[in-house]
Amino acid sequence: MTGKMGKILIDTSIIIDHLRLKNKKQTILYRLFQNKHSLFASILTHTESYAGKSVWEKESVRNHLKNILAGIRILPLEENVSEKAGEIRVRYNLGIVDAIIAATSMLHGLNLATLNIKDFKKIKGLKLFKN
Numbered sequence: 001m002t003g004k005m006g007k008i009l010i011d012t013s014i015i016i017d018h019l020r021l022k023n024k025k026q027t028i029l030y031r032l033f034q035n036k037h038s039l040f041a042s043i044l045t046h047t048e049s050y051a052g053k054s055v056w057e058k059e060s061v062r063n064h065l066k067n068i069l070a071g072i073r074i075l076p077l078e079e080n081v082s083e084k085a086g087e088i089r090v091r092y093n094l095g096i097v098d099a100i101i102a103a104t105s106m107l108h109g110l111n112l113a114t115l116n117i118k119d120f121k122k123i124k125g126l127k128l129f130k131n
Helices: 012-020 028-034 043-050 053-057 059-070 079-092 096-107
Strands: 007-010 038-042 073-075 111-113
Touching: 007 012, 007 028, 007 096, 012 028, 012 043, 012 059, 038 043, 038 096, 043 059, 043 073, 043 096, 053 059, 079 096, 096 111
Parallel strands: 007 038, 007 111, 038 073
Antiparallel strands: none
16 A cells, blocks of 8 residues: 555554654654554554653653554454464464564554564565555
């Protein structure tokens, strides 16, 4: 899918990139919000986002993360996603978290926005968002 408006699953790398860069307007996440895409994230992306050291060392970073996540619908880990993630993990030799994110994207019919193209591009049936 190209840059037209759509439903997009955000990978953790997109959120981390936004938190790290000083110029937020240059980030993919900023552009996705500006273009009014419907944004989603796996509960694992939510967890990974809170696992950053700076989130717990700086209240301003934690508050910024909370604001970001408030605009993103968090999807739970469901049994069908869990099963598909197991298949993806075995078939593509992917880490379990990335496999869950890929399965979430596929089973919810969402394009995946990630900076980790290398690991995800090999998965058949997974649609990557191209900005």
